[in-house]
Amino acid sequence: MARYLYSLVFYLITPLILLRLWYRASKAPAYGQRIAERFGFFTxxxxxxxxxxxxxxxxxxxxxxxxxxxxxxxxxxxxxxxxxxxxxxxxxxxxxxxxxxxxxxxxxxxxxxxxxxxxxxxxxxxxxxxxxxxxxxxxxxxxxxxxxxxxxxxxxxxxxxxxxxxxxxxxxxxxxxxxxxxxxxxxxxxxxxxxxxxxxxxxxxSIKFDVEIDNRLIAKAASLKDQWSQQGQRLILMAASTHQGEDEIILDAFKQVLNTLSDALLIIVPRHPERFDQVAGLCAGSFSTTRRSQSHTVDAQTQVLLGDTMGELLLLCGCADIVFVGGSLVDSGGHNMLEPAAWSLPLITGDSDFNFAEASRLLQQRSALLRVSDARMLAEKILMLGESEPLRQSMGTNARAVVDENRxxxxxxxxxxxxxxxxxx
Incomplete structure (x- = not known):
């Protein structure tokens, strides 16, 4: 009886589901395509x-x-x-x-x-x-x-x-x-x-510990990092899979970081592609910004690189010196911190990481992960890591060890x- 009642309610709210699809399609047109498949109609x-x-x-x-x-x-x-x-x-x-x-x-x-x-x-x-x-x-x-x-x-x-x-x-x-x-x-x-x-x-x-990074990807990331960091002269920060409400906090923290590390570069990658333009506007309002999708050169004047392409998150992680894992300064539960860990990178996350609670616990236990709750703390942790290459290397080595030990x-x-x-x- 319970399942029949559930099915009845689902049928009744189907028009609302379609209306939501239409709304999402207004921002991301792909949501308006292939709708028949969602009802089991396909060849x-x-x-x-x-x-x-x-x-x-x-x-x-x-x-x-x-x-x-x-x-x-x-x-x-x-x-x-x-x-x-x-x-x-x-x-x-x-x-x-x-x-x-x-x-x-x-x-x-x-x-x-x-x-x-x-x-x-x-x-x-x-x-x-x-x-x-x-x-x-x-x-x-x-x-x-x-x-x-x-x-x-x-x-x-x-x-x-x-x-x-x-x-x-x-x-x-x-x-x-x-x-x-x-x-x-x-x-x-x-x-x-x-x-x-x-x-x-x-x-x-977790099978996410079994992440493998292809040698070709390693080589490509090394080449990009060499270019973007001006042969290692610039610190590269990455904010991966950010959510609505986080970008402003991250950009505020980055502004504070630039007061000390004036040539730092921030790579910011929004979680949802429909937000690319919105985040681009936020970045361009305060920083010299380049969009990855436009293939513009990242030069010494570029302060923010917006990762607005699909399928390059792992590559962009490999270009960073420090990674902040998004979805964690808002109540979204965080995202995959094991991919940057596999790159041997020091990690920072917010307090909301319940989607990766066990990985977070293991990484913190090995001193590979720092937690923050606001822009001031985020800036402080970035500066602490940015000014100490031995600390970055130690945390990165520990992060990779956690991945390897749990395969x-x-x-x-x-x-x-x-x-x-x-x-x-």
Whole structure:
């Protein structure tokens, strides 16, 4: 009964969802395209032994990339379908995998849309990245004997409380999961507290620790850093994946930094592409600003480089001396701090980092991560690091050590997935 009520409400609010799509399309036109796919209407190629991997947006897609590539190696005859919910996620799938996977938007969690989608791709297994749980999707997979794995699973205290309040709906959904492969024991315990059976939970660690940086990317980053830093004469700061409300704080801090380190360069990369123009205006109002998308030269007069291209975040991290991880000075839970850690860089984050709580704890434990709460503190930490190369090197070495010491989650996740695939033949 609970799921039927949920479905009825979903159908009733569908016009509002479409209205929101239209509004988002006014800022990012891609949201207005391929809407039929969201209702399960699309033409699929011929697929065999399909493994469906669902990643919501950019972060989850990047995290899923090593998993998808390993699945392709281990199951060469299987078709891989990768779904996302956002256009930026869609762009990442195409950039990472090209035509080696079939990409389509995931269906809205409406009974008809989900059933049409399953009929078209006929998956043997569904792998959901991190926390994207939908009652109808999981119900109809279970009804069709399609195992569902929640991979690299995390569950914050806030999200767990929300699931608990909706236990009348989420209880059955969680019990329909075949396996939850959690990032750490705290996440696993929260799933167990919600009623998930003990034998449905495993702890693998986070597959984001398994980040690998390609040698070609390392070489490209080194070349750019040499140019932009004037052969190492300028300190390069990076603010990665910033959110609305953070940019002003970061730019205020940078203004304070320039009072001491007058030739410093700031690379700022907004999380959402629809905000590129807005952030460009903020930067240009106070600083000599260059946009990465316009291919203008970063010279000695450039104070801010706006990273307004897609798919270059990892590259731009490699050009920095210090990285601030965005989504953490506002209540968004922070973003992936392990990519800059893999570059052996010192890290700074705000107080909101619940999306990466375990990684944050490990990095702080090894003195690789500093926390700040406002522009003054951010400026102080940047200056402290900027004026001490040995401190930057020490923190960066410790950050890389945390990444290296926690690798292996991907192998453990694949063992769980392959066991399920073997069980269904």
């Amino acid at each position: 699929a190629p011929k697929l065999t032994d399909t493994i469906w991997v669902h990643s919501v947006s950019v972060g989850e897609t990047i995290a899923a990339a090593p998993l998808v590539k390993r699945l392709q190696q281990q199951h060469p005859h299987a078709s891989i379908v990768v779904t996302t919910m956002t256009p930026t996620g869609s762009d990442r799938v195409k950039a990472l995998f090209g035509d080696s996977v079939f990409h389509v938007y995931a269906p809205y969690d409406l009974p008809g849309a989900v059933q049409r989608f399953l009929k078209r791709i006929q998956p043997k297994l569904l792998v959901i990245m991190e926390t994207e749980l939908w009652p109808n999707t999981i119900h109809y997979c279970r009804q069709s004997s399609i195992p569902v794995v929640l991979a690299n699973a995390r569950l914050s205290e806030k999200s767990a409380a929300g699931y608990q309040r909706l236990s009348w709906l989420t209880g059955a959904m969680l019990n329909n999961l075949s396996k939850v492969v959690a990032q750490n024991q705290t996440d696993a315990d929260r799933f167990l507290a919600l009623g998930l059976p003990d034998d449905h939970v495993e702890v693998s660690g 292996g989650a991907l192998d453990r996740l694949l063992l769980a997935i392959n066991a399920l695939l073997k069980s269904i033949g």
